[in-house]
């Protein structure tokens with residue numbers, strides 16, 4: 001259920017309603033919008049007392065009590081009609097600005113990461129990506145530098161001022177990864193690893209949740225619900241292509257997920273055209289499409305020498321190509337009414 005408060009309610013009045021929600025057996029989840037506050041009440045309505053009594057108990061504070069029809073509650077637009085914005089250091093994702101998150105698939109060396117970081121920053125990126133713990137299909141392929149990679153990311157952040165996103169693979173590394181990153185990425189192979197999602201949510205860091213390889217949108221939204229239900233409102237959905245019968249591209253990038261997520265959820269949506277296409281030559285066109293369709297950020301793999309990359313070489317764009325791509329995108333971003 002969601003409880004909509006009247007505009008201009010004081011903190012004290014809000015606290016009184018929250019206390020009552022708790023005493024009725026529900027867990028309150030507070031969402032403060034620009035105009036008014038909405039409280040999601042989590043709990044089993046069959047076993048707990050009705051929340052309808054709040055209207056009569058607090059007639060000057062509570063506007064209405066509404067059921068959320070969807071299976072996903074806190075991520076749904078029903079619960080939170082306006083767009084959520086996620087603060088990452090000095091940046092805001094989900095607002096007017098479309099953010100470029102760019103960098104290598106894997107952190108390989110100081111030189112490779114620093115070269116990438118400086119180039120993507122100069123081209124206008126605000127967030128540096130780079131995998132330190134890598135989910136590889138084969139156990140014989142490069143598994144990432146681990147903590148050493150995290151340290152290199154922290155160094156690149158210090159020297160360039162870029163924010164950092166990196167993947168969390170295991171619950172046991174949640175605190176370690178959170179110590180070094182600004183955004184935690186949950187990869188496609190782990191997007192329904194609910195214990196991992198809970199551990200990631202509990203770090204309090206913004207979470208970028210990739211769509212699983214064969215995940216329906218409803219399942220993806222429900223996976224996102226695990227983050228919000230664990231007291232972390234900072235969730236970004238990321239479409240990175242799904243498995244279809246098509247083999248020309250590595251995956252089929254489902255750009256239609258953008259308006260669907262926008263319709264169903266208030267959380268920002270990020271597009272990863274690199275894993276989506278699996279080939280560098282399609283990245284620019286997919287970025288343009290994503291911008292036109294309302295993406296809030298793009299997650300792009302960039303490498304100083306893609307042919308020599310230790311992972312995902314064929315889909316990474318060179319530093320020069322990224323610089324040109326970022327330049328080319330500008331007109332599309334403005335045409336979409338964004339910055």
Ligand code: PEP
Pocket residue numbers: 105131135186187188189210240272275
């Ligand atoms: C990646 O971003 O390098 C990655 C492994 O992504 P995904 O989980 O989407 O495959």
Ligand code: MN
Pocket residue numbers: 105106275301311312
């Ligand atoms: Mn990759």
